[in-house]
Amino acid sequence: MKRQDYKNHKKYYPPHHFIYLPLLLILGGTGVYKIWDDPQNKLIWILFSIIIFLLLYLAVMVRQHYALGNQNRIVRLEFRQRYFEIFNKRSDEVIEKLSFDQISALRFADNEEFKELLYKTLHENISGDQIKRSIKNWRPDYHRV
Incomplete structure (x- = not known):
């Protein structure tokens, strides 16, 4: 595993970040383009685009919301534990x-x-x-x- 530092500490999930999300963006762009390119089926393309953008929004928000909420709680807990181990006192005043x-x-x-x-x-x-x-x-x- 590569040594972690400031420049490489961010993490990506390839199926989500490089396949699913780009695919939704392409489909969404196609839907918006087809609204003007295919006036006979304008309503269908509007509905298609709305559905794709809702899927994109949900994909981003749901994935991040649960994972980050849990991670943030753990990071705060780790800070409290580490503070206690280093200073041998509670971190309540500091963490606020x-x-x-x-x-x-x-x-x-x-x-x-x-x-x-x-x-x-x-x-x-x-x-x-x-x-x-x-x-x-x-x-x-x-x-x-």
Whole structure:
């Protein structure tokens, strides 16, 4: 498995991202084109296009909604556990001051950088992307959804 870092940490699901979604986009584009190209069957092509775009919307939203909701809960839980292991105290006050974007970014830092970046995040309110760019020793997360 390739070493993970900032440039390659995003994950794609090929059947969904490179087959199903492009196919729906092509069918949707074809339907919209046929609305003007085939005026005899305009209503049929309008209905076809609406159905394809609804399928596209549902495919994107349902797939992402459940997986990301669950992943976000786990990331918050991992942050709380890691904070407790490092500082030996609860993270309730700290976690309320952080956005999910910041919490998510901090998980890629090793323990020493985690301490420094957490302090910097709390005092300078740096963004999740700034946190990720600041990480020198990237802790990979190969189990992302």
